Amino acid sequence: MDRKQFLRTLALAGAAITVKSKGGMDLMAQSQGKKPVDLVAVMGGEPEEMFRQAIEELGGISKFIKKGWKVTVKPNIGWDKAPELAGNTNPKLVAEIVRQCFQAGAKEVTVFDHTCDDWIKCYRNSGIEAAIKAAGGKMAPANEESYYRKVQLPLGKKLTSTKVHEAILDCDAWINVPVLKHHGGANLSISMKNYMGIIWDRRIFHRTDMQQCIADVCTMEKKPVLNVVDAYRTMKTNGPQGRTTADVVDTKGLFISKDIVAVDTAAAKFFGQIRDMPLENVGHLAKGQMLGLGTMELDKLNIKRIKLG
Amino acid sequence: MLREARVAVSVALFSLITFYFIDFAGLMSGDAANLLARMQLVPAALTASFAMLAGLAVLTLLLGRVYCSSICPMGVYQDAVAWLSKRVAKRKKRYKFGKAKTVLRVSMLAVALAIFLKFPLVSGLIDPYSAYGRIAANIFRPAYMLGNNALATVFMHFGSYTFYKTDVFIASVFSFAVALLTMMLVGYLAWRHGRTYCNTVCPVGTALGFLSRFSIFKIRIDASKCNSCGVCEMRCKAACINSKQHTIDSSRCVGCFSCMGVCRRNCLTFSPALPLGKAATAREGSPAAGNAVDGGRRRFLTAGVAAAAAAPAAMAGERAGSPTGATRYTRQHPILPPGAVSTDNMLRHCTSCHLCVSKCPSQVLKPAFLEYGLAGIMQPTMDFEKGFCNYDCTICSEVCPSDAIKRLTKEEKHLNQGGHVVLNRDICVVPTEEVSCGACSEHCPTQAVTMIPYKNGLTIPHINTEICIGCGGCEFICPVRPFRAIYIEGHAVQSKAKPFEEQKKEEKEIDSFGF
Numbered sequence: 023m024d025r026k027q028f029l030r031t032l033a034l035a036g037a038a039i040t041v042k043s044k045g046g047m048d049l050m051a052q053s054q055g056k057k058p059v060d061l062v063a064v065m066g067g068e069p070e071e072m073f074r075q076a077i078e079e080l081g082g083i084s085k086f087i088k089k090g091w092k093v094t095v096k097p098n099i100g101w102d103k104a105p106e107l108a109g110n111t112n113p114k115l116v117a118e119i120v121r122q123c124f125q126a127g128a129k130e131v132t133v134f135d136h137t138c139d140d141w142i143k144c145y146r147n148s149g150i151e152a153a154i155k156a157a158g159g160k161m162a163p164a165n166e167e168s169y170y171r172k173v174q175l176p177l178g179k180k181l182t183s184t185k186v187h188e189a190i191l192d193c194d195a196w197i198n199v200p201v202l203k204h205h206g207g208a209n210l211s212i213s214m215k216n217y218m219g220i221i222w223d224r225r226i227f228h229r230t231d232m233q234q235c236i237a238d239v240c241t242m243e244k245k246p247v248l249n250v251v252d253a254y255r256t257m258k259t260n261g262p263q264g265r266t267t268a269d270v271v272d273t274k275g276l277f278i279s280k281d282i283v284a285v286d287t288a289a290a291k292f293f294g295q296i297r298d299m300p301l302e303n304v305g306h307l308a309k310g311q312m313l314g315l316g317t318m319e320l321d322k323l324n325i326k327r328i329k330l331g
Numbered sequence: 332m333l334r335e336a337r338v339a340v341s342v343a344l345f346s347l348i349t350f351y352f353i354d355f356a357g358l359m360s361g362d363a364a365n366l367l368a369r370m371q372l373v374p375a376a377l378t379a380s381f382a383m384l385a386g387l388a389v390l391t392l393l394l395g396r397v398y399c400s401s402i403c404p405m406g407v408y409q410d411a412v413a414w415l416s417k418r419v420a421k422r423k424k425r426y427k428f429g430k431a432k433t434v435l436r437v438s439m440l441a442v443a444l445a446i447f448l449k450f451p452l453v454s455g456l457i458d459p460y461s462a463y464g465r466i467a468a469n470i471f472r473p474a475y476m477l478g479n480n481a482l483a484t485v486f487m488h489f490g491s492y493t494f495y496k497t498d499v500f501i502a503s504v505f506s507f508a509v510a511l512l513t514m515m516l517v518g519y520l521a522w523r524h525g526r527t528y529c530n531t532v533c534p535v536g537t538a539l540g541f542l543s544r545f546s547i548f549k550i551r552i553d554a555s556k557c558n559s560c561g562v563c564e565m566r567c568k569a570a571c572i573n574s575k576q577h578t579i580d581s582s583r584c585v586g587c588f589s590c591m592g593v594c595r596r597n598c599l600t601f602s603p604a605l606p607l608g609k610a611a612t613a614r615e616g617s618p619a620a621g622n623a624v625d626g627g628r629r630r631f632l633t634a635g636v637a638a639a640a641a642a643p644a645a646m647a648g649e650r651a652g653s654p655t656g657a658t659r660y661t662r663q664h665p666i667l668p669p670g671a672v673s674t675d676n677m678l679r680h681c682t683s684c685h686l687c688v689s690k691c692p693s694q695v696l697k698p699a700f701l702e703y704g705l706a707g708i709m710q711p712t713m714d715f716e717k718g719f720c721n722y723d724c725t726i727c728s729e730v731c732p733s734d735a736i737k738r739l740t741k742e743e744k745h746l747n748q749g750g751h752v753v754l755n756r757d758i759c760v761v762p763t764e765e766v767s768c769g770a771c772s773e774h775c776p777t778q779a780v781t782m783i784p785y786k787n788g789l790t791i792p793h794i795n796t797e798i799c800i801g802c803g804g805c806e807f808i809c810p811v812r813p814f815r816a817i818y819i820e821g822h823a824v825q826s827k828a829k830p831f832e833e834q835k836k837e838e839k840e841i842d843s844f845g846f
Contacts (some may be wrong), residue, residue, distance in 0.1 A: 063844050102721060138774060138808075140692050140721055142357070163495035200705075206782035206790060207769020224770075229810035231766040257448055259834075260778050268834040291846040296839060303788035305767065320846050327844055 040198045051234055060323040061279035063288060067330030069115040069254050072276040076250075079123065079326045080278065089127030091194035095119055095159070096246070098201045098216055099135035099150050101263050102143040108255035108270045109263055111201040115147035115252050115276075119197060120159040132189045134162035135219040137199040138263075139143035141165045162189045170222040177313060178238030180230050182215075185222040190244065198282070202253040202289045203277070204261030208232055209303045210293060211262050212286040213249040214240050233305030240282060240315050251277040251289045271296055283307060283316030284323055333588040333601060337400055345407040352467035352689050353475040355497055365730055370402060371460035371511045372535045374732035377451060377680050388542060393551075395543040397586035399529055399536055405459030406529060406585065408466075409521035413568050416522040425480045426525055429570035431580055433675040433736055436530065436537045441533035451733070455682025457532055461515045464684035465709070469510035472689055473499050498717070502688060502697035505708045525568025530583045540582035546636040549601050550584060550591065556598040563590035563599060660753070660814065665702035666713035666801055666821035669720065669747045670728035674703060681735035683709040687727035693718035695803065696727060709733070713749070715803035715819070722776035722802060745777075748828035750801025750819040752779055754794045759816040761791045771817045774804030777831045780817065792817065797829040 046149035054176070062076040077083050087093055098176040105113055120131045133154045141163065145151040151161050170185035190196055191265050200216035208215050213270065217239045218224050227235040253275030257264045264270065275292055279285035287307055301307055301318065311318050348367040349360050368374060375383035388400060399406045417424045443454040455461040476499045483494035501507045520527040529536040543549075552563075554577040564574040567590055571583035577598075591599050663676075668687060671677045688696045694717040698709040713720060728739040739747060760768050760783070771792050772780045779799035782790035792805075794817075801819045811814040821845070 063846075065842075065844065102723060132492075140718075140724075142692065143721065143724075160492055162492050166496040166498060167498060196451075205769065206772035207767045209767070209788070209790070222791055225808070226633035227810075228768040228770040228808075229760060229812075231764065232769075233767055258839075260781070262773050263776060265776065265778060266836075267829065267835045270836070271839045271841070275841075275844075288844070288846050292672075292844060295841050295843070295845040300788065305788070325846075 035302065054204045056325055059326045061277065061280060061284055061288060062326045062328065063292075064276040064328045064330060066274050067097055069112045069252070069276070071330060072254070072274075073115055073118050073122075073250065073278075073311060075328055075330065076276055076278045079328070080248075082126075083122040084126040086106050086197075087123050087126040087128055087195055091127070091187055092192070093123045093128045094189045094193040094196040095123070095131060095133045095199055096190070096196060096216065096220060097135060097150060097199040098211070098219060099144045099148045100138045100219060102139035102147050103264065104147060105149050106255070106267055107199060107264050108203060108257045110144070110148040110150065111139065111191075111199050111252045112235045112254045113153035113248070113255065116150055117153035117157040117159075118269045119199060119250065120154055120157040123197075124158055129158040131157075132162045132193065133159050133184075133254050134164045134187060134189050136164040136187065136221065136224075137219075139154075162187075166188075167222055168203075173242060174187040175238055177241035177314075179309075180255070181226070181235040181238035184226075184239060186242065187220050187222075190220050192193070195247045196244070198249045200249070200251055201255075201257075202251050202277075202293060203257035203264075204259055204269075205299075206261060207222075208236065208306065210286075210290055210299060212251055212289045213246075213282045214306050214315075216263055217242075234281065234309055237308040237309035237315065239315050240310055241313055246282070249279055249285045251275075251278065251285055253289060253292060254283055258293075281316035281323070283318055284320060285316075286310075287320055288325070333591055337397070337586070337588050341401040341407045341410070344811070345404050345411075348404050351470060352686065355472065355476055355479075355689075357690075357692060365732065368460070368464075368697070368730070368732035371732065372398070372538070373451075373458045373460055373682055374684075376447075377682070377733040377735075387539075391539050391542040392546050393545040394583055395581060395586045396536065396539045398539055399526075399585040400587045403459050403463075403535065404467075405517065405533075408463060408525070408753075409517060409526060409528060410568070410587070412518045412521040413525050424547065425565040425598055426567050426570055428564050428567070428573045428575075431571075431583060432531050435532075436540070439532050439775060440534045440537040441534060443814060447534075451680060451682045452678070452706060452708065452710060454534060455684070456509070456513075457534060458682050459529075459533055459535055461682040461684040462510075462517070464686055464689075465506060465510040466514045466709050467687045469501070469507045470514060470683035473501065482682070484516055498694070499586060500717070502694075502714075503700065503709070505700055506683075506685070506698040509709065525570065526585055527570075529585060530569060530571070536585075543584065543586075544582045545627040546581065548601055549581045550579055550586075550599055550601050551604075552579060553598040553600065556596050558596065560595070562593050562595070562699075566590050566593055570840050574670040591622055653716045660755070662702075662821055663781050664750075664821040664823050665699060666750045666803070666819055667825060668696055668711050668713060668727045668736050669744055669749055669800075669825070670725070670731075670824065671711075671749070672737055674707070675824075676737075677710055677735050678703065679735075680733045681707075682733060683711075684732070685711075686732065687711050690726050690730045691818075692724060692726060693721050695720050713803060713821075714799075715807040715821075719774065719807040720804040721802075746800065746828045746830060747825055748822065749825045750803075750821040751796040752794050752799045752801070752805060753818055753820050754780075754792055755814075755818075756791075756815045757816075758811050759781040759792060760811060761785060761789055765789065767822050768810065770808040770810060771805035772835075774808045775829070776800075776802060776804065779831075796829045800828050 062079045063070040097116045099110045101109035103109035123131045173186045174183045200213045205211040256271050256273040260269045277288050361574045446453040478494045483496045501706045517528050557577045559574045561574040564572045569583050569585050605650040696711045697714045699712040725739045728736045769782045772782045777798045779795045785791035806818045
């Protein structure tokens with residue numbers, strides 16, 4: 023289903039490129055409306071403004087969130103770290119997404135993560151709990167197994183079922199909001215790796231071939247309507263936890279797309295400018311592409327690049 | 332009036348300290364809350380807190396053993412049980428004067444003191460605060476958590492996350508059994524006889540009894556008015572009023588004031604002294620009374636023996652839980668909580684009140700079994716089955732009322748090395764399965780475990796024990812089973828870890844997208 027969509031996008035993109043190379047782009051845009059943007063990359067500015075610009079390019083949040091929906095926003099809140107240490111998604115960004123969901127008419131917006139450190143400390147010290155409550159959203163606990171229900175993953179190669187948090191299973195739409203950071207095991211942690219916070223048993227990932235399991239869990243039928251990669255601050259070393267601000271670079275980036283492989287590829291290439299990070303080392307990207315979750319071939323996508331003052 | 336005031340104070344203090352123990356959500360914290368534990372006599376003695384000891388001595392010299400009726404949670408627990416027994420009894424409950432068991436009391440105190448100086452834990456078994464702490468931590472707390480989980484389920488049903496569920500488990504079967512036995516034994520005595528425990532076994536009660544004999548305010552009987560009707564005696568759960576002789580054994584009186592309101596002739600006063608000539612001084616029961624057979628005591632001792640007999644079985648049961656196999660590791664030394672200084676310091680200070688175990692937000696502290704040897708049974712040790720020690724957390728060191736865990740600042744904690752990491756590369760999944768993992772390094776706050784290049788873009792753990800503080804993040808998360816590929820070896824004496832090298836933050840200008 024998603025693959026079909028993806029292929030269509032590919033075909034369209036291909037057509038668009040063909041048209042463009044013939045100089046017929048403007049004409050097409052006039053006759054058929056604007057060609058849809060697949061991925062938006064933003065640099066500079068503050069998290070709220072960056073997201074506003076990016077979502078605008080994709081046609082506004084109401085394209086993804088409908089009136090009366092129950093929405094779940096899934097940031098990375100894995101560590102008991104202050105926002106400056108970039109171990110977690112930027113609270114300003116998460117709050118802005120929650121506010122926009124409400125503007126689009128969402129009935130309720132729930133935020134959670136299955137944290138690594140003590141969840142109460144993570145929620146509090148990441149600044150996310152306070153920001154979300156101020157925005158009118160609610161924080162759901164994810165510290166206990168009974169919050170999770172078993173889900174089959176028929177497309178998974180090594181991981182064929184896993185327990186997923188009810189906030190994901192019971193919502194009308196969910197938005198994946200990872201932070202871009204270095205990861206000692208997976209090499210990079212972005213949107214696909216962020217799935218490890220919606221499930222209960224992570225040890226099985228580590229035991230079984232993490233890169234494949236990450237790709238496998240992303241085949242879950244209920245996909246995020248949007249992936250928003252926070253690269254406002256990027257942890258370049260000692261990830262995913264980090265030690266001090268010396269591990270952090272102020273990169274002021276944001277990447278947003280429905281295509282999870284594409285957005286992670288873009289973010290990984292962005293990261294590659296800070297330190298060498300061959301895409302092959304981030305094995306779950308190619309494995310995700312193999313499973314039809316998206317494309318690593320950014321050239322074939324319609325990417326909108328925005329630089330803010 | 333006095334009785335009502337006593338009830339009000341004791342209910343308030345009892346509720347507070349009980350809630351302090353069972354409060355898994357950390358709603359109650361701070362120095363004021365810690366005072367609830369620090370004002371207990373045994374912790375005050377262990378920390379040699381002069382102010383606290385002097386305060387308690389002055390209180391007792393002024394008002395008698397009111398400590399036992401208000402500050403001591405075990406005392407109030409017994410009152411609650413006795414009150415309940417009165418409510419359900421078919422016949423009206425009557426207490427009767429009993430002779431003082433001076434020999435038993437004093438010898439219990441002597442034994443407790445002797446052990447106290449070397450191993451407070453053993454006397455901690457009969458110390459009322461620690462014994463109550465274990466009951467609260469092992470029995471009341473899980474019950475409270477189960478109630479919370481039920482409530483959370485109901486609320487969740489209506490889409491509210493006001494309450495959250497929490498993992499309920501018994502950290503140590505042995506400690507649970509000890510707590511349950513204590514609760515049942517003391518409860519039984521209270522149900523049948525009132526404050527028997529306080530006037531036979533309790534070393535704190537006996538110690539305070541020495542002082543309360545000389546207290547300024549005492550409950551006194553005006554012998555000139557008293558007709559020995561015995562109504563006060565029937566109300567005395569400490570069994571210290573001899574209405575026939577018009578005497579009150581003020582070394583045993585716990586200051587509950589239950590007798591005060593019932594005297595129809597108003598012969599009872601709580602006053603500095605009776606007018607001269609009328610004074611009826613309280614006399615101790617003769618030491619020979621200690622030989623008198625007491626049903627409660629006999630039962631108590633029998634039960635005690637039964638408990639001792641049952642303990643090895645419980646111990647064996649726990650031992651059976653540990654893994655066996657070829658690559659098993661056995662910790663050479665258990666891991667002390669951060670701030671415990673050394674095993675020696677722990678042995679000399681900890682009465683195993685379980686406050687740290689209850690308050691640990693990461694569920695990493697659990698009562699030891701034989702890890703510290705017999706003398707350290709039930710003292711806290713770190714166990715990484717349920718969690719690992721949070722890098723920034725210093726809660727156990729803040730709550731410990733006995734200085735068994737000394738207070739640490741966050742900065743001190745960051746360098747407090749209670750153990751070091753050991754890596755068994757032979758069973759690590761990276762080389763055995765040739766897959767990426769990095770779970771250990773991911774959880775390492777100092778990066779004593781880092782991932783270094785291995786092959787095919789894979790990374791493999793590399794350890795630096797100098798900067799390891801032994802938090803157990805790596806051991807907790809290591810996915811290898813049945814034996815983990817990485818674990819913490821404890822230190823008998825905690826030391827200072829080498830601070831990790833702090834890199835300078837480099838300003839990196841990135842002005843293109845990279846794709």
